Every structure is written in structure tokens, then in C-alpha cells.
Amino acid sequence: MEPVRPLPQYLAQRYHGWYATTFAENRSWYRRLADEGQRPRAMVVSCCDSRVHVTSIFGAEQGEFFIHRNIANLVPPYEPDGDRHGTSAAVEYAVSYLRVAHIIVLGHSRCGGVQGCYDMCSGKAPELDEKTSFIGRWMDILRPGFERLPEGDEATRKLALEHEAIRVSLENLMTFPFIRDAVKDDRLSLHGLYNDIAEGGLWTLEPRTDEFVPV
Known part of the structure; x- marks a missing residue:
């Protein structure tokens, strides 16, 4: 070629x-x-960012994690007639065929995809609003998270949007019937994690408070 x-x-x-x-x-x-x-116990939905090294963070060996990476670690909602099936297909395979016991959505600090969504929704990146922008149309998944951002300075809101990328993905996972059934039957559990690249910190989404706390 x-x-x-x-x-x-x-x-x-x-x-x-x-x-x-x-x-x-x-x-x-x-x-x-x-x-x-392969018989992985968990699926990890992670960002494509080269600084996020999933297997190193958890000291994992080959065969331990089924890893799917995309821009901003997003999971689209259940849309059989839609056109964003790459991530959905990976999720279906992990749950319905590999029978993983856990799905972990792993977000991270200073995410370029989240930054793009923030700029697009703030009117600072009109090029991402173009129909021809693959990045923009993918980051549309995170628009509901942007709409939920609290008032505050830009740094605070960007951090909140990185957290929202995890929450939105977890919410969207529960729109898949086979995931709802597996969660209901205690065959599957969902987890939200946030990695601070500069400090090496790992935070988990606490289900009772819906806040991120150190692991």
C-alpha cells in the first residue's frame, strides 16, 4: 500500500x-x-490520552483487563439506530460474551477532549460545532454534563466537567438493557474513577454522595 x-x-x-x-x-x-x-474480570473505558496508563496504575497483567479507549472516556447512550457503535459494541462484547464482573469508567485530569467540549459549549470553538467535526459530534455526548456545571471560575468548571464525563458515561451505561439486567441481577457492577496525572492520585465516585473521594 x-x-x-x-x-x-x-x-x-x-x-x-x-x-x-x-x-x-x-x-x-x-x-x-x-x-x-481471554477471561478478564473487568472492562475499563478509558481516554485515548497517552498519559493514562491503565495497566500500570493497577499493576495489571495481560488478560486481566478488557480495555476500550476513546476521546474523553465517553460511553454514548443506547442507540441501536445511531451511528456511534464502536464503544457500544465493545461494551456489549464485554458484558454479553466475556461476562465481565465490573465496568470501570476512568477519567483523568487535563483531558483534551473535555477541554474541547468545554470550549465548544462555551462558544469558543465554533469549528467543533461544524457537522464535519468528528471530535465535536463525539463530544456532543458530554453536553448534558456541561449543562449541569456549577457556577464558579473556569478551572473549577473544567474539573467539574472532567468529573461529569465519568458520570454521563455511567448514566449512559445504564440505558443499555443488557447492562441494566446484569446490574439488577448482581452479575455486574459499575465504577467511576478519576486519575490526577500530575499527582498520581486516584479518586472514586462515592455512590451515596455522588462525589469523588480518594481511593
Whole structure:
């Protein structure tokens, strides 16, 4: 294919280093993963942001998490006739076929997607309001969260919107019939987490107060 180029050399070198060490020392484990298939206990819906390293935060191994990443860790509402099925398909697969016991929505500080939503809804990014903006149309999912923001300075409102991205996703998850049924039958639990990148902090959404508290 004309636009395709060879893998950058530094990535090829890293691969060979991994193959000679981590893979070689755990060859039987990788074969077992391949032969027996994946059996993750949890699904994590995380942001695409390269600074959010889900497996490192929890010290997880291969096969432990079913991870889906998108802009601003958003889950759209249940819309069988809609056109945002990438995340919905991942959620369906995790719950209906992998039978995960937990879905974790993991948000984070200084999220570029949330910033884009904030600017768009504030009238500061008209380009995101264009129908041709994939980012803008995806961030429409978070508009209800923007409308719920409290009064305050911009920094406070942006932090609140990052938290709202988690709440909105959890609310939307519960619009999926198969998730509602699994939650009702105690086969599935939902969790909201927020990672402060600069400080390394991890906060969890407390269901009784609907506030984020340190883990």
C-alpha cells in the first residue's frame, strides 16, 4: 500500500527487547492466554490520552483487563439506530460474551477532549460545532454534563466537567438493557474513577454522595 511505511527502528528494537526478555521468560503464560482465550474480570473505558496508563496504575497483567479507549472516556447512550457503535459494541462484547464482573469508567485530569467540549459549549470553538467535526459530534455526548456545571471560575468548571464525563458515561451505561439486567441481577457492577496525572492520585465516585473521594 502506497502510504504505508516500515515500522520505525526504535519500535522494532523495543519489540525485540521485549521478545527476548518478557516474552521469553513467560512463554508458557502467553501460550495459555492464546489457547484458553481471554477471561478478564473487568472492562475499563478509558481516554485515548497517552498519559493514562491503565495497566500500570493497577499493576495489571495481560488478560486481566478488557480495555476500550476513546476521546474523553465517553460511553454514548443506547442507540441501536445511531451511528456511534464502536464503544457500544465493545461494551456489549464485554458484558454479553466475556461476562465481565465490573465496568470501570476512568477519567483523568487535563483531558483534551473535555477541554474541547468545554470550549465548544462555551462558544469558543465554533469549528467543533461544524457537522464535519468528528471530535465535536463525539463530544456532543458530554453536553448534558456541561449543562449541569456549577457556577464558579473556569478551572473549577473544567474539573467539574472532567468529573461529569465519568458520570454521563455511567448514566449512559445504564440505558443499555443488557447492562441494566446484569446490574439488577448482581452479575455486574459499575465504577467511576478519576486519575490526577500530575499527582498520581486516584479518586472514586462515592455512590451515596455522588462525589469523588480518594481511593
